[in-house]
Amino acid sequence: MVLLPDPPAESLPRLTRSFCRRDTVTVARALLGQLLVRRLKDGTRLSGLIVETEAYLGPDDRAAHTYNHHRSPRNQSMWGPAGHAYVYFTYGMHHCMNVVTRDEHCPQAVLIRALQPIEGHQAMRLLRQPNPAKPLPNDTNLCSGPAKLCKAFAIARALDGIDLITSDELWLERARTRALPNKNIAVGPRIGIQSSGDWADKPLRFAVRGSPYISRPSGFTKT
DNA sequence: ATGACGATTTACT
DNA sequence: GTAAATCGTCATA
Numbered sequence: 001m002v003l004l005p006d007p008p009a010e011s012l013p014r015l016t017r018s019f020c021r022r023d024t025v026t027v028a029r030a031l032l033g034q035l036l037v038r039r040l041k042d043g044t045r046l047s048g049l050i051v052e053t054e055a056y057l058g059p060d061d062r063a064a065h066t067y068n069h070h071r072s073p074r075n076q077s078m079w080g081p082a083g084h085a086y087v088y089f090t091y092g093m094h095h096c097m098n099v100v101t102r103d104e105h106c107p108q109a110v111l112i113r114a115l116q117p118i119e120g121h122q123a124m125r126l127l128r129q130p131n132p133a134k135p136l137p138n139d140t141n142l143c144s145g146p147a148k149l150c151k152a153f154a155i156a157r158a159l160d161g162i163d164l165i166t167s168d169e170l171w172l173e174r175a176r177t178r179a180l181p182n183k184n185i186a187v188g189p190r191i192g193i194q195s196s197g198d199w200a201d202k203p204l205r206f207a208v209r210g211s212p213y214i215s216r217p218s219g220f221t222k223t
Numbered sequence: 224a225t226g227a228c229g230a231t232t233t234a235c236t
Numbered sequence: 237g238t239a240a241a242t243c244g245t246c247a248t249a
Binding site for chain 1: 241242243244245246
Binding site: 054056063064065088090091092096098111113145146148190191192195196215 | 228229230231232233
């Protein structure tokens, strides 16, 4: 089982806009092992290593919110520059967060699906608060899904469109210089998009191989 | 104005 | 394994 090492306690250099502007699959892979950081209003710092991502490839991608060039107030962040957040609300109760990739008017993004909690476990637990009488059994479930991590990080529509490169509320830090080697990346079809025809089968989900912090251990077809 | 639909999670059989 | 929760968004009228 491959556990990622904890990054140093002090803050790391940020990921750049150039990092995010690259090919979306490349970014989805390169984000694995990098740190998502949140500063709450009260100053609390939360962070987690990214262990699972999905690539959404724009107008051609039937599973993407920008399929067939669909553009609306909801998804306009995907049409903007790389390095901004696309946060959407779904199922009447959940938020999910993406990192926008490529150039402006090329509406692609990487969905962040799971994190390995690093800083602020206690605050995250309070934010998740599934049932105060029945606390979460362990930290592997804290951020093991796209909506769970948004809840734990207090990420909602108010943060949609935020610039992850310059923001002091939500940003990305470089926890590893080299991309995770391919042999340590599990690859499979994306989750929850079964009605998307042939795009449902494409290998656009990426995870740190063997990590206990991912949303679902099954479904991976290759490295 | 109305109805169908989620890039999900949780509880329950 | 299945089902319920719950509502913003968008297409249609």
